[in-house]
Amino acid sequence: QVQLVESGGGLVQAGGSLRLSCAASGFTFSSYSMGWFRQAPGQEREFVATIRWSGIRTYYADSVKGRFTISRDNAKNTVSLQMNSLKPEDTAVYYCARSRAGDIARSSPQVDSWGKGTLVTVSS
DSSP states (O other), X not given: OOEEEEEOXXXXXXXXXXXXXXXXXXXXXXXXXXXEEEEOTTSOOEEEEEEOTTSSOEEEOTTTTTTEEEEEETTTXXXXXXXXXXXXXXXXXXXXXXXXXXXXXXXXXXXXXXXXXXXXXXXX
């Protein structure tokens, strides 16, 4: 049974930093690309970042490029999102996502498993 458990969300002032983590279990973690999506109140879920199974290639939404960094540790079955220079518009529930086998998810239909999410609130 696939399980994705996020942690690290919270309240931070604009310009601050947070680090999100996702602990994965129930599947061969190193065989899948993993990513982060977010959903703000009243908005659709949107792509944030994804990382290939090997950790060599990463992809980012334009809105977070240069501020967020995705990484993974295949030995610990974890994927992380370091978020710097946070802005109020980054406020959202952040979801850990597993890409479909062989895919590199940059949209929701390319995801086959989701975590329950962790709330990030950035105050101005």
